[in-house]
Amino acid sequence: MSAPVNGSSTNGEFSRFLKPGIYAPIPTFFLPGSEDLDLSSFEAHVTRVATAGAGPLIAGSMGEAIHLSHAERVTLIHAARKALDAAGLSHVPLIVGTGAGSTRETIELTKEAAEAGADYAIVIASGYFAGALAGNKEALKAFWTEISHKSPIPVMIYNYPGASGGIDLDSDIISELALECPNLCGVKLTCGNVGKLTRIADVVSGSDFSSKYPRKNQNAPFLVLGGFTDFITPSTYANGHGAITGLGNVAPYSIVKLFEISVASRQDSSLLPEALRLQGIIGRADFTIAKASISGTKYLLEKLYGYGGLPRKPLPPISSDAAQALWDHPHTQDLVRLERELSGKVKVQ
Incomplete structure (x- = not known):
């Protein structure tokens, strides 16, 4: 694995910076018919x-991870890394979903993802x-503690009660x-x-957090x-x-712009x-x-970009x-117009 732009070596492998953003x-x-x-x-x-x-996240809920085999996940990681590198985006990290039914299989998937080229697991x-x-x-707590301890790459907690039988971590646990x-x-x-986001962000954004509780990987705050x-x-x-959001598939330019201008407005209130x-x-x-849900997002991608499928x-x-x-729906059309404007494609189909 070659060193990425602005990367550093960790555990014998190179990592790419994980930065705030979208x-x-x-x-x-999936191909029609055969899936x-x-x-x-x-x-x-x-x-x-x-x-x-x-930034791309592979094999998450939107990626139908629950429908993918171990081998298919590895194939997607290789394909994503190849596509990014070919586009001159070798500095862009890959986050990969590795949650499974047991702690044992989750660790196995996380190690497989790291070997395939994932920079981070969620x-x-x-x-x-x-x-x-x-x-x-x-x-x-034992679940994420053991996985993060045994993972060769940094791990992100994914709190989604709707996809985990109602399990909802509170701000104290996180x-x-x-x-x-x-x-x-x-x-x-x-x-x-x-409110939960506010409480957790207050803990990790304190001036002494990084010095008292340094990360194992300096590229992964x-x-x-x-x-x-x-x-x-x-x-x-x-x-x-920032956010990890399914809407980023439909309107990435718009959401990236929203994040950037929101951050900038903290220094320049005229941007608010x-x-x-x-x-x-x-x-x-x-x-x-x-x-x-997923089928609606895929439909919109088909409508906008010519691919999506079922x-x-x-x-x-x-x-x-x-x-x-x-x-x-007017909410959809307003977003499409905004995305066309910001991406330089002004025509709405």
Whole structure:
């Protein structure tokens, strides 16, 4: 593995900087009929998103990780790295979802991802035994503690109650993990809890956090990231670090611009009205498009870029009526216009 731009060696491997910003959980595309991996569409989309300034996350919830084999995950990591390097984006890190049913398999997946070229792992707790885990603070802490300790790459906590049987980590658990586990590099909060984000960000943004609780990998600070785009500006003012958002697949230029101008407005208050204007457009679109889930996002990608296709069964496709309503919705159209403007493509199909 060659050294990336601005990278440093850790555990005998090179890592790429994990920086605040916008990250997009990349869908996994499938060929019609066979449901085999559609790697050409996948590589094109990884490049499109990264070119816009959003970092790619592979094999997450949007990527239908639960529908992928170990070998397919490795194939996607290789394909994403190849596409980024070919596009002159060798400095862009790859975050890869490695959560599984057991701690043992999660560690196995994390090691496989690292060997395939992943820079960072993001791990969700399985919801299969949520009844036993949800109220057990010790078991939940032990899960991420062991994985981060045994992982060759930094690990991010993924808190998504909707995909983990209702398991919802509170700010105390996440803050304690941040203090106790030097190989943890952040948290994604798809619970949408702004108060939780504020409390965790206050802990890790303190002036003495980095000196008292240094990370194992100097390129991997502890980032506090939202899972939606409807509170990017407010979270920026609470020392949040951006978002990992499915909407980043549809409108990466718009969301990256929103984050950048929100950060800049902290130094130049004259920029705040524009940040709030963008936040309104993007927040409304996120609310509307998120309800259509993975199939809706894939439909919009098909409409905008000519690829998307269907999710893997048993996940159903979006109905034709719902798809048309999603495209025609004024929140969607406002976002499409904004994205066309910011990406330099002004025509709306």
